[in-house]
Each structure stands twice: as structure tokens, then as C-alpha cells.
Amino acid sequence: xxxxxxxxxxxxxxxxxxxxxxxxxxxxxxxxxxxxxxxxxxxxxxxxxxxxxxxxxxxxxxxxxxxxxxxxxxxxxxxxxxxxxxxxxxxxxxxxxxxxxxxxxxxxxxxxxxxxxxxxxxxxxxxxxxxxxxxxxxxxxxxxxxxxxxxxxxxxxxxxxxxxxxxxxxxxxxxxxxxxxxxxxxxxxxxxxxxxxxxxxxxxxxxxxxxxxxxxxxxxxxxxxxxxxxxxxxxxxxxxxxxxxxxxxxxxxxxxxxxxxxxxxxxxxxxxxxxxxxxxxxxxxxxxxxxxxxxxxxxxxxxxxxxxxxxxxxxxxxxxxxxxxx
Amino acid sequence: xxxxxxxxxxxxxxxxxxxxxxxxxxxxxxxxxxxxxxxxxxxxxxxxxxxxxxxxxxxxxxxxxxxxxxxxxxxxxxxxxxxxxxxxxxxxxxxxxxxxxxxxxxxxxxxxxxxxxxxxxxxxxxxxxxxxxxxxxxxxxxxxxxxxxxxxxxxxxxxxxxxxxxxxxxxxxxxxxxxxxxxxxxxxxxxxxxxxxxxxxxxxxxxxxxxxxxxxxxxxxxxxxxxxxxxxxxxxxxxxxxxxxxxxxxxxxxxxxxxxxxxxxxxxxxxxxxxxxxxxxxxxxxxxxxxxxxxxxxxxxxxxxxxxxxxxxxxxxxxxxxxxxx
Numbered sequence: 001x002x003x004x005x006x007x008x009x010x011x012x013x014x015x016x017x018x019x020x021x022x023x024x025x026x027x028x029x030x031x032x033x034x035x036x037x038x039x040x041x042x043x044x045x046x047x048x049x050x051x052x053x054x055x056x057x058x059x060x061x062x063x064x065x066x067x068x069x070x071x072x073x074x075x076x077x078x079x080x081x082x083x084x085x086x087x088x089x090x091x092x093x094x095x096x097x098x099x100x101x102x103x104x105x106x107x108x109x110x111x112x113x114x115x116x117x118x119x120x121x122x123x124x125x126x127x128x129x130x131x132x133x134x135x136x137x138x139x140x141x142x143x144x145x146x147x148x149x150x151x152x153x154x155x156x157x158x159x160x161x162x163x164x165x166x167x168x169x170x171x172x173x174x175x176x177x178x179x180x181x182x183x184x185x186x187x188x189x190x191x192x193x194x195x196x197x198x199x200x201x202x203x204x205x206x207x208x209x210x211x212x213x214x215x216x217x218x219x220x221x222x223x224x225x226x227x228x229x230x231x232x233x234x235x236x237x238x239x240x241x242x243x244x245x246x247x248x249x250x251x252x253x254x255x256x257x258x259x260x261x262x263x264x265x266x267x268x269x270x271x272x273x274x275x276x277x278x279x280x281x282x283x284x285x286x287x288x289x290x291x292x293x294x295x296x297x298x299x300x301x302x303x304x305x306x307x308x309x310x311x312x313x314x315x316x317x318x319x320x321x322x323x324x325x326x
Numbered sequence: 327x328x329x330x331x332x333x334x335x336x337x338x339x340x341x342x343x344x345x346x347x348x349x350x351x352x353x354x355x356x357x358x359x360x361x362x363x364x365x366x367x368x369x370x371x372x373x374x375x376x377x378x379x380x381x382x383x384x385x386x387x388x389x390x391x392x393x394x395x396x397x398x399x400x401x402x403x404x405x406x407x408x409x410x411x412x413x414x415x416x417x418x419x420x421x422x423x424x425x426x427x428x429x430x431x432x433x434x435x436x437x438x439x440x441x442x443x444x445x446x447x448x449x450x451x452x453x454x455x456x457x458x459x460x461x462x463x464x465x466x467x468x469x470x471x472x473x474x475x476x477x478x479x480x481x482x483x484x485x486x487x488x489x490x491x492x493x494x495x496x497x498x499x500x501x502x503x504x505x506x507x508x509x510x511x512x513x514x515x516x517x518x519x520x521x522x523x524x525x526x527x528x529x530x531x532x533x534x535x536x537x538x539x540x541x542x543x544x545x546x547x548x549x550x551x552x553x554x555x556x557x558x559x560x561x562x563x564x565x566x567x568x569x570x571x572x573x574x575x576x577x578x579x580x581x582x583x584x585x586x587x588x589x590x591x592x593x594x595x596x597x598x599x600x601x602x603x604x605x606x607x608x609x610x611x612x613x614x615x616x617x618x619x620x621x622x623x624x625x626x627x628x629x630x631x632x633x634x635x636x637x638x639x640x641x642x643x644x645x646x647x648x649x650x651x652x
Contacts, residue, residue: 123525147644148474148522155526179526194526196474199449199519200481200505201613201644287473287527318473318527 003028003038005069011049011059020056064133064215064242066113074247080109081140081254088112090132092119094139095195095209101141102197102205108143111250120211123193128211131220135231136212136246140253143205144261148198151206152303152318153268155180155194157260158208160272161252162190166212169248172235178278178296178305178322182212187230189213210249215239266301273299283307284323292317328395329354329364335399337375337385346382390459390541390568392439400573405580406435407466414438416458418445420465421521421535427467428523428531434469437576446537449519454537457546461557462538462572466579469531470587474524477532478629478644479594481506481520483586484534486598487578488516492538495574498561504604504622504631504648508538513556515539536575541565592627599625609633610649618643 006028010019025032039049039057046063068085075082084107091097091114098112114137120128130137142154159180166182166189167174175183182190193209216231233239259268273279278296285292285307294309305317332354336345351358365375365383372389394411401408410433417423417440424438440463446454456463468480485506492508492515493500501509508516519535542557559565585594599605604622611618611633620635631643 123527148477148524149644151474152526195524195530196526197521197523198474199521200478201449204521318475 002069002072003030003034004042004067005073007035007038007042008047008059008062008070009073011057016055018050018052018055018058022056024057062241064239066115066136066243066246068113071113071243071246071250074244075250076254079251079254081142081257082109082111082250083107084110086110086112088114090114090116090118093117093121093209094137095121095193095207098139098141098207098209099195099197102207106141108141108205110141111138113138113246121193121209122191122211128191128193129220129222130211131216133242134216134220135214136210136242136249138210138246140208140210140250141205142208142257144203144257146203146260147201148196148203149302151194151196151198151203152179153260153265154206154208154257155192156265156272156299156303157256157268158192158194158210158253160268160275161256162192162210162212162249163275164256164271165245165249165252166190166232169245170232170236170240172232174275176272176276176278177324178276178299179303183277184230184232184235187228189230189232189235208253212245212249214242214245265303269299269301269303278305278322278324281324285317286323287317328398329356329360330368330393331395331399333361333364333368334373334385334388334396337383342381344376344378344381344384348382350383388567390565392441392462392569392572394439397439397569397572397576400570401576402580405577407468407580407583408435408437408576409433410436412436412438414440416440416442416444419443419447419454419535420463421447421519421533424465424467424533424535425521425523428533432467434467434531436467437464439464439572447519447535448517448537454517454519455546455548456537457542459568460542460546461540462536462568462575464536464572466534466536466576467531468534468583470529470583472529472586473527474522474529475628477520477522477524477529478505479586479591480532480534480583481518482591482598482625482629483582483594484518484520484536484579486594486601487582488518488536488538488575489601490582490597491571491575491578492516492558495571496558496562496566498558500601502598502602502604503650504602504625505629509603510556510558510561513554515556515558515561534579538571538575540568540571591629595625595627595629604631604648604650607650611643612649613643 021032024035048060050058066087068087094112094114116132117130117137120130122128159176163174163176163182172184177183180192181188190212195207197204213231215233282295294307297306297308300306307315307317347358350361374386376384392413394413420438420440442458443456443463446456448454485502489500489502489508498510503509506518507514516538521533523530539557541559608621620633623632623634626632633641633643
């Protein structure tokens, strides 16, 4: 834990609500002057820390900013995903940034967050709206020893993890729309964009881009999206502290990724399938120029959707633009 | 055709063996002074062009260099692969160079040649030896509208094209070792390294890296490779003009690629299978940590190898390190 994270942790967990400079100094093993200078820097980041001669320091309010250290200490000691966290005020797309890191040889588990993206990307080349400080827009770098064909397993695992984290953190019932959108009350609240770089028989790296509409207001969505998209704040009726949700998601991602590496994909897929409302529904799927209609039967062993077409064939759908017929 | 290419073409096809500056000037529609200056530049590249007051210019010998224009005019008028050819004296790996072009948005069909690679790559992270001016080391950029799962089709098509071009250009009997090595007399003479960048449901780009051992001498191979690797020059007993072979390969690649895009993979696969000596043989395949033994039965519809294991199962092998048991 960094000094910043230790100070914030001490302020948050102190019984009386405040802690003296002397106690902090002793606890962290650094001088009172150094404590003071770190407190000043935290204040500049927007942390409202009161200093009184008698009681010491007190955290009155924390800003809703993503702070790499304040996020990092909330993770499990030995988890891979998040062992290297970088937060940017603004990026084009976090997938672009993490891809540069990937090519520079950065280890797997690195995560890049952006407070805002100027060119956030959704699946199939679509744009992903990502207004400043209202969501979680981040990308995770993975380097699994898998064939490119197994990459769909990671999409399934990521979707399962994202759903679990959102549901358990907010208490809202969340479902998965195949392959990797997260819905609340039938509206999209989060999505995943997986990109891979590979030779034919080995993955070089995978980028898992995640976008969660956390504290967006209805007015943040363009009118044409309001019937299809929502945010956690809208559904919950109150805002969410993003750094806490981010930590919950990274913990879940790490857990599910470990299961994939341990060869437990079928257990992950079962969990995914339980929460996937797409299974059993009638779908219209656009695959490039092709349009396929049918009923979603189940999930294939590699994460593909098995679709019983209207002609009675069983088709294996790897990905595509899925519309649910109502 | 560029001016350089037109001059070379005129010199090569002149009936008397030589052509006057005046004739060249009229034929190309540029001044005699301009012809003279281009001839000077060609001489600097190593073309031995004699100029005599009475007979005009005569091409005594052409250097074995790769010249983008001299290669380009040998291709079909409307072919995609090769419409943008770049020749470098030296690169790390041509796949690295073409990947940068791909990320910069360069159109498909671009081809990067290097006279020498300092970090040529083979499959599975191996190095590929590529001494200066002795082989063809190049990479092709493709942007097919296919899913990443269909990328193996391009490996099959590339291997078929490379084999066809080598066999028809040299007259040597060439065979394919699954997935994409080209063998002559059982020794490796060429290989392909396919790399892809993709979202889960669409390919962003594919890089087809090709290495052909053209004019290497036995002493160019490290001793431990001499029993397994060979060159066209060794097999043929004489050197090959590389630019001519390069053109033959690019023409074949373009033809086979067009067939894949037209949905004719099964025809390409039939051709591939006819020349693949791996089918029917007993194999030991290393797939990461796994070792699988069995007999190669056929090629799956996506380019995978269908292996009947010693336990009687039919396994679908996408790629791996294949050893043929003798």
C-alpha cells in the first residue's frame, strides 16, 4: 500500500473519526512533515481533510476520483489483475493505451483507467460514450497461454465477473445479454470489448475493455438511447462511489480469470448461462451481411452461442450483432 | 508502371538487345536527359547498363536486388496483393514493419520486403534466419471481412499459394507440411507466420509473413539445421532471380486470397490437401504442455487438422508443433 493509500485508510478506519499527525507518523514510519506534505497533495486531488490542532486529521469527504493507490489497496494481496494500475484524466480509448503497453512488454494484469475517453469504442466499431467521471472506463491486459480460438472463454468469464460484481455491489438484479452486455431491467448498463493479438496457435495478448455506466443521469444519454440504456445511479436512485465498484469488479475479474487458467471454463460457463437471459429467446443475429433467425439453445463449450435456426439447423455463433425478438 | 520499370522492361524486351536514347525518349514520353538520369540511378542500384554512341543502351546484367517498381510491373493489373510494395534494406522483422502500417490504416494488399531481417520470426516465437539478399522475406497486409475463427483459412490459402508458386517457378516438386511449411525433398524451404489483430467477431487485420530460402548455400545454414532445411538454389543447382520468384508468389497469393473471399475455401482446401504430405502420417504434436500422438486423417472445414489419436478420438488441431514419426 502506498503512503497515500495508508493515510486514507487510517483516516477512514480511525475509531474517533480523526487521527493525530503523531499517530500517523508513528503508524507509517515517516516524519510528520512528510505526512503533512502528502495530506496537502491529497487535498489537491479533492480529498477534504480537516486539520485541527487538538484532534489531528479528519477526512470530511472524498472526491469521486479514481486514485490508483486508493484502488489498489482494496484488491486481494496476490491478485494478478490490478497489480499495475494507471489512471489517466483522458485518453482516446483505454484499449489504445493498454495496447501500447502490451506492445512494450508490460506484464499481464495491468489495468488502465480513464476518467474520460474521447474515442471510446464499443463492439463492431461503434463509439462508446464515456463522459468524464460518470462511469468506469478501463482496460485489462491479459497474456493467457491459450489458443486464439479459446479467446471467447475470456469474454464469457469477463461478462460473468462484471455481472457478479455489479449485482453484489449494488443489490440490483443484473443479467447478461449474449455475448457480453450487462442489462438491468432490460436496459444496457455495461459492456465489454475484447481485442486480441495472436499468432495462429498462441495468443500474444488480450485486451479486455470494460465500460460501466455508473453515475450518468438520464440527460447524459442521447434521446435515442434512453429506452435501451441506463446507469447504476438511475436504477439505484443514488450515486455510487466508483473506486469501490472498480475494486469489486477487478476482484471478480481476477477470480474468474484464475478459473479459466485452471481449466474450469465449464463451471464459469454454467454460472454465465444461469444469468444469461438470451438463452431460450428468439433472436435475430446479423453476422456481417448474413442475417440468421432462431432460438438460442445453449452455450457451446468454447463460449459460442448454439442457435437453433428457423430451418432446424444448429448453428454455432461466435459473435455478432444480436437483437432479441419480443 | 514507373519510369524505372518501363526502362528496364524496354531494355529487356528490345529485339536487338539494345535501344537508343531517342527511341526510349519517344516510347516513354520523357526527355533524353531524363532517361539519362534514370539510367544513372539504375546503375547505382547495380544494374549494369552499357551506353554506346551508335547502339544506345544495353542491359548487360541486372543485380539480384528487390526493386519495388521492377517487381510491381510483373503483377496482374488489378491484383490487390502488391498494389503497394515497399522494399527495405534491413528491418527487424517485416511483420513488425507491416504491423505499424496496419495500425496507421494502410490499405490491404500492402507488401513489405526486407533484403535482410535482424529479428526474423518463425512460428511459436522462434527466430527465422534471414541473411541479406539470399531469400525472400516479406509480409502482406490483409483486411478480410472474416471472423478471427476463419483466420486459419488464410494460412491454408497462403501455404497453397506459396507451394504452387515455388513448384511452377522452379519445376521442383514441393509439398506442404501442416500447417504451413513448404518442403522440397522432405526439407523445409519456406514457412509462413500468420498474425492477427481482432475483436472477437471481426478481424481488424491479418499479417501473412513469408520466408523463402532462395539462394542460400549449405554453409549459410547452421550445422544442426542442414539435415532439415534447404534452399531452392541447393535443390536446383543454380541461383534464382528473386524478383521473378517474388512476383510469381504475389500473383498466386492474390489468386488464392480472392478465392477465400469468394467463399471458395473448400476448393482451396482440396488443393492444399492434395499436396499435403502430413495427411495420412503418424504425428507427434506438441500443443503447449500437451503431447498428442495419432494419425492425421484430413483437413477440417476451417483449416484445422483432424487427428485420430492413439486412443481412437478424433481431435481438431488448430496449430502446434508437429513432428512426423518415421
